[in-house]
Amino acid sequence: MVCPLCTLERRTHWYTETPQWVILQCDTCGVPMAVWREHTEAIPEVEKAAMLAELARMADIELGEGRWWLDSVRRMIPAHPHWHARGHWW
Numbered sequence: 001m002v003c004p005l006c007t008l009e010r011r012t013h014w015y016t017e018t019p020q021w022v023i024l025q026c027d028t029c030g031v032p033m034a035v036w037r038e039h040t041e042a043i044p045e046v047e048k049a050a051m052l053a054e055l056a057r058m059a060d061i062e063l064g065e066g067r068w069w070l071d072s073v074r075r076m077i078p079a080h081p082h083w084h085a086r087g088h089w090w
């Protein structure tokens with residue numbers, strides 16, 4: 001089976017991309033999402049911090065400052081590193 005995060009297609013808006021990661025709109029839930037481009041858990045801390053900082057910046061813009069939380073649970077694609085910025089629904 002081919003990992004859909006390894007073969008990312010531009011089906012939604014991409015906010016930011018680097019050679020190592022992408023911040024894009026999740027095509028399933030519509031929220032900002034960070035995807036590490038490699039199918040590996042060995043992510044350098046400096047790169048991960050930069051990626052999550054950019055995800056936070058985009059989430060503040062898209063969902064409202066302080067109105068979201070970082071979801072690191074991998075539900076549909078458990079083997080590939082990715083994070084969602086989910087809005088608070090209160």
